[in-house]
Amino acid sequence: MPTSPDSPWSATSSDIHDAIAEIVSTNREAALATVISVEGSGYRRPGAKMVVEPKGSVAGAVTAGCLEDSVVELSATVLDQGEPHIQTYDLTSSDDPDAWGLGLGCNGVVELLVEPIDESYQPVVDELQSGRSMTVITTLESSVSSTVAGDRAVMGENESVIPSVRGLPSHIVDAVRSSGEDFSAPETRTVQISIDGDPVRILIDRFEPAPRLLLFGGQPDAGPVVNLANSAGFDVHLHTARGGNADPGRFPSASEVTATRPSDVGDHVTRPDHTYAIVMSHNFVDDRLALESLLETEVDYIGVMGPEKRFRQLTDELPIDVDSNRIAAPVGLDLGGDEPMAIAFSIVGELLAAHNGGSGRPLSKQDGPIHPR
Amino acid sequence: MPTSPDSPWSATSSDIHDAIAEIVSTNREAALATVISVEGSGYRRPGAKMVVEPKGSVAGAVTAGCLEDSVVELSATVLDQGEPHIQTYDLTSSDDPDAWGLGLGCNGVVELLVEPIDESYQPVVDELQSGRSMTVITTLESSVSSTVAGDRAVMGENESVIPSVRGLPSHIVDAVRSSGEDFSAPETRTVQISIDGDPVRILIDRFEPAPRLLLFGGQPDAGPVVNLANSAGFDVHLHTARGGNADPGRFPSASEVTATRPSDVGDHVTRPDHTYAIVMSHNFVDDRLALESLLETEVDYIGVMGPEKRFRQLTDELPIDVDSNRIAAPVGLDLGGDEPMAIAFSIVGELLAAHNGGSGRPLSKQDGPIHPR
Numbered sequence: 001m002p003t004s005p006d007s008p009w010s011a012t013s014s015d016i017h018d019a020i021a022e023i024v025s026t027n028r029e030a031a032l033a034t035v036i037s038v039e040g041s042g043y044r045r046p047g048a049k050m051v052v053e054p055k056g057s058v059a060g061a062v063t064a065g066c067l068e069d070s071v072v073e074l075s076a077t078v079l080d081q082g083e084p085h086i087q088t089y090d091l092t093s094s095d096d097p098d099a100w101g102l103g104l105g106c107n108g109v110v111e112l113l114v115e116p117i118d119e120s121y122q123p124v125v126d127e128l129q130s131g132r133s134m135t136v137i138t139t140l141e142s143s144v145s146s147t148v149a150g151d152r153a154v155m156g157e158n159e160s161v162i163p164s165v166r167g168l169p170s171h172i173v174d175a176v177r178s179s180g181e182d183f184s185a186p187e188t189r190t191v192q193i194s195i196d197g198d199p200v201r202i203l204i205d206r207f208e209p210a211p212r213l214l215l216f217g218g219q220p221d222a223g224p225v226v227n228l229a230n231s232a233g234f235d236v237h238l239h240t241a242r243g244g245n246a247d248p249g250r251f252p253s254a255s256e257v258t259a260t261r262p263s264d265v266g267d268h269v270t271r272p273d274h275t276y277a278i279v280m281s282h283n284f285v286d287d288r289l290a291l292e293s294l295l296e297t298e299v300d301y302i303g304v305m306g307p308e309k310r311f312r313q314l315t316d317e318l319p320i321d322v323d324s325n326r327i328a329a330p331v332g333l334d335l336g337g338d339e340p341m342a343i344a345f346s347i348v349g350e351l352l353a354a355h356n357g358g359s360g361r362p363l364s365k366q367d368g369p370i371h372p373r
Numbered sequence: 374m375p376t377s378p379d380s381p382w383s384a385t386s387s388d389i390h391d392a393i394a395e396i397v398s399t400n401r402e403a404a405l406a407t408v409i410s411v412e413g414s415g416y417r418r419p420g421a422k423m424v425v426e427p428k429g430s431v432a433g434a435v436t437a438g439c440l441e442d443s444v445v446e447l448s449a450t451v452l453d454q455g456e457p458h459i460q461t462y463d464l465t466s467s468d469d470p471d472a473w474g475l476g477l478g479c480n481g482v483v484e485l486l487v488e489p490i491d492e493s494y495q496p497v498v499d500e501l502q503s504g505r506s507m508t509v510i511t512t513l514e515s516s517v518s519s520t521v522a523g524d525r526a527v528m529g530e531n532e533s534v535i536p537s538v539r540g541l542p543s544h545i546v547d548a549v550r551s552s553g554e555d556f557s558a559p560e561t562r563t564v565q566i567s568i569d570g571d572p573v574r575i576l577i578d579r580f581e582p583a584p585r586l587l588l589f590g591g592q593p594d595a596g597p598v599v600n601l602a603n604s605a606g607f608d609v610h611l612h613t614a615r616g617g618n619a620d621p622g623r624f625p626s627a628s629e630v631t632a633t634r635p636s637d638v639g640d641h642v643t644r645p646d647h648t649y650a651i652v653m654s655h656n657f658v659d660d661r662l663a664l665e666s667l668l669e670t671e672v673d674y675i676g677v678m679g680p681e682k683r684f685r686q687l688t689d690e691l692p693i694d695v696d697s698n699r700i701a702a703p704v705g706l707d708l709g710g711d712e713p714m715a716i717a718f719s720i721v722g723e724l725l726a727a728h729n730g731g732s733g734r735p736l737s738k739q740d741g742p743i744h745p746r
Contacts, residue, residue: 009593009713010600043594045711061713064655065592219438220382221416227383228604232718282437308737330736333706335722336729338418340382340434345605349708349722350735356709360733362723363703 008050008058012233014210019051019059021125023117029054031075032121033114035062036140036190036203040092040108047188047205051117054079062112066091074114084115084150086140113140113203115150123154123162124207131209131271132157135183137176139168140190141201147172159183171195176202209274210235211355214299215254216265216290217280218245224344225278226251232348234276239265241286262289272298276351278331280305288314295320301354303331303347333360381423381431385606387583392424392432394498396490402427404448405494406487408435409513409563409576413465413481420561420578424490427452435485439464447487457488457523459513486513486576488523496527496535497580504582504644505530508556510549512541513563514574520545532556544568549575582647583608584728587672588627589638589663590653591618597717598651599624605721607649612638614659635662645671649724651704653678661687668693674727676704676720706733 011019023030035048043064050060050068052075061068067089078085088111127134138152146169153161153168161173175193181204188205213229215222218240226236230253239260240246246259260268262281269275277294279287279302287304291314294302304311304327311329315322332346333353353360384392396403408421416437423433423441425448434441440462451458461484500507511525519542526534526541534546548566554577561578586602588595591613599609603626612633613619619632633641635654642648650667652660652675660677664687667675677684677700684702688695705719706726726733 007593007596009596012712012714043711048711061593064594066655068593220380220434220441221437223380223382231601232714233712282439328735328737332736333722333726334731334734334736334739335725336731337725338416338421339385339606341385341605342725342729345718345722345725346731346736349706349718349733352708352710352715352718353706353735356715358707358709358719360722360735361707362701362726362733363705363707363719364701366707 009061010231011059011061012210012231013049013060013208014233014235016049016051016060017125017128017207017210020117020121021129023051023053024119024121024125029079030117031078031114032117033062033071033075033112034203034205035188036086036111036113038108038110045188063110067110067112071112071114074112078114079116082116084113086149087112087114113138118165120150120152120164120166123164127154127156127162128207128209131212131274133184133206133208133274134162135159136203136205136207137168137173138203138205139172139200140203141199143198144195144200146195147200155183172200172202175200176204209271211351212237212271212275213351214239214265214268214275214277214294215280216240216260216262216278216287216294217282217305218242218250218257219280219282221340221343222280223251224340225280225347226254228344228348229351230254232352234348234351237268239268239290241281241283241290262286263293265290266293266295266297269294269297269299272300275299276301276303276354278303278305278347280331284310284314288317291315292318292320295322295326300326301351302327303350304329305331305347328354382434383604384432384434385583385604386422386433386581387606387608389422389424389433390498390501390580390583393490393494394502396424396426397492397494397498402452403490404451404487405490406435406444406448406485407576407578408561409459409484409486411481411483418561436483440483440485444485444487447485451487452489455489457486459522460485460487486511491538493523493525493537493539496537500527500529500535501580501582504585504647506557506579506581506647507535508532509576509578509580510541510546511576511578512545512573513576514572516571517568517573519568520573528556545573545575548573549577582644584724585610585644585648586724587612587638587641587648587650587667588653589613589633589635589651589660589667590655590678591615591623591630592653592655594713594716595653596624597713598653598720599627601717601721602724603627605725607721607724610641612641612663614654614656614663635659636666638663639666639668639670639672642667642670642672645673648672649674649676649727651676651678651720651724653704657683657687661690664688665691665693668695668699673699674724675700676723677702678704678720701727 030053033050035046050062090109135155139147151168153173186206191202213234213236215238236254237256238254241262243259248257251257277299279290333349335346403426406423408419421435423435463482508528512520524541526546559579564575566573586607586609588611609627610629611627614635616632621630650672652663706722708719
């Protein structure tokens with residue numbers, strides 16, 4: 001699992017998930033703030049989360065710094081009362097030019113759900129730790145007696161509800177299902193359903209396990225890639241053909257360091273849709289065997305270090321077809337530079353772009369908004 | 374100055390420069406290995422450096438791991454003898470498929486200069502600490518009596534020679550000048566000159582101070598940018614309009630944290646050709662004043678955080694022309710994602726690309742070699 005971030009602002013969603021898991025397992029008191037909706041200039045999108053512990057320790061952020069102090073205060077109240085709370089912050093109306101209202105990412109209306117983290121999150125923790133995605137539906141506002149704010153249902157991958165405490169009644173879940181929402185869509189959003197003519201407002205929030213980097217190679221230049229990928233939120237599993245290189249102490253931010261036969265690397269892919277693979281052992285024969293093994297999996301990002309000519313030599317001898325859409329060779333974005341750190345930034349930049357659907361190009365040279373809305 | 378790297382492989386050239394400075398100032402014993410030339414598949418380019426201390430402590434790397442152990446051994450000999458040594462490693466001839474010869478970045482011929490770090494490096498240290506570039510010319514092989522391997526001249530920015538111990542005789546420097554070499558070219562290369570018909574082989578090596586990131590803004594989202602830029606080799610100077618945010622403890626990897634009036638930010642640009650500026654205070658008025666101040670400098674990379682619409686509002690009210698070639702707005706590469714860490718990777722990726730002349734696009738979608746040769 002990713003290591004703890006240096007500051008709340010370095011926390012990735014994997015770190016937030018780890019924090020929730022630890023709080024649930026140790027039965028500690030803490031609040032979770034989730035962005036429900038944003039109008040205007042919002043820095044974070046719906047689904048962004050922040051964990052607040054009673055002594056003020058914080059992981060994650062819901063805005064660019066405009067609301068975090070208020071959220072810490074509100075969290076204390078929520079924990080005192082033991083009830084979820086929905087708060088709308090309207091930052092558009094300030095007349096003070098020094099106030100946040102004129103600031104980037106704070107010139108909008110932000111709606112937050114702040115709730116105690118309790119055992120109703122146990123199924124979320126369990127699914128994430130098993131590497132599975134899920135959709136969490138939570139009652140925000142209700143005008144019917146059969147559900148109150150904070151009731152939730154955790155829907156696993158087959159869209160069946162995983163039993164939990166404070167579970168949402170099945171007729172509410174059925175009404176959400178009937179609303180035509182796509183539960184596998186990644187966007188966090190709200191939906192209004194009607195129960196016998198009375199409105200209930202529901203939050204639909206998707207949780208994805210940390211993306212996994214499967215790195216084949218154990219030479220020293222893997223070190224900066226492992227560290228940077230970890231800080232970018234990837235769960236790094238390193239496989240090296242050489243047993244002598246498989247000392248976890250060499251790669252402390254990897255979750256797993258294993259000596260693996262190159263032809264068996266693909267066997268370690270358990271969740272191809274969340275896995276990004278990189279082949280960088282530097283050894284020609286090993287790289288070819290590992291590439292062949294990975295091509296037999298469903299992983300659809302396989303980065304191969306080295307020049308295009310070497311990649312052609314690697315694949316010329318492969319007995320199977322190579323779908324170039326799955327392969328990034330040479331791996332990495334064109335950031336220039338030849339230092340190991342520059343190469344690691346190039347690789348992790350491409351991993352992020354592949355995971356989040358970015359092009360890698362400068363935003364200033366693209367049309368359209370920074371974030372898809 | 375950048376902090377020490379976790380491992381030799383995370384060392385940037387700034388870290389190597391810092392190591393040389395510390396060794397010279399404390400009069401410690403250590404060797405410096407510099408890549409002179411590479412034929413075939415070389416991972417690092419000429420000019421790549423590795424500092425080796427007698428107890429085996431190492432910063433930097435000259436290959437992908439294929440030669441580092443040999444260089445540590447050779448360094449011990451060089452320090453014993455107190456003389457520079459040139460070593461050629463031919464990695465193309467191995468028949469063993471497990472040997473480095475078949476490996477990526479090790480299937481070539483690499484020539485190294487390994488020399489004791491001594492007071493002849495004092496002018497290099499002085500110039501770097503003053504933020505100035507220089508060209509170092511060093512005798513590699515000589516068939517004349519007036520110079521021996523290891524003699525060097527450090528040429529400052531006006532191409533005048535800075536006096537130093539073991540200085541290269543002026544008639545050799547003059548012969549190098551007459552060879553028509555461009556001393557401001559960044560590529561490390563060798564040149565053969567003739568002294569009365571006898572050959573002398575010279576290394577021409579360029580030292581550049583660490584690129585500087587001038588970051589205007591002191592909100593918490595600056596933290597991940599400061600940390601990542603530092604690990605990428607940037608010397609980070611942070612200016613915040615709010616005195617309360619100017620606590621260096623909040624940004625431990627910045628060299629400087631200063632409360633600065635937004636309209637004075639440009640006054641802090643001392644080396645525009647080595648400076649990259651980012652405006653991300655989130656405050657509209659402050660950002661506009663800082664942008665105006667920076668546009669009055671010669672800095673030719675100014676990144677502005679926020680959507681294009683906000684950038685247009687910022688510049689609509691500016692009394693001066695805006696040269697869009699100097700401006701990256703929105704700042705960053707399109708890596709997707711909205712977490713502060715993802716945004717920091719996007720920004721630092723663009724800084725590296727701007728500094729090294731990269732496009733940001735995936736290398737697999739570009740034609741031509743990874744590194745310009």
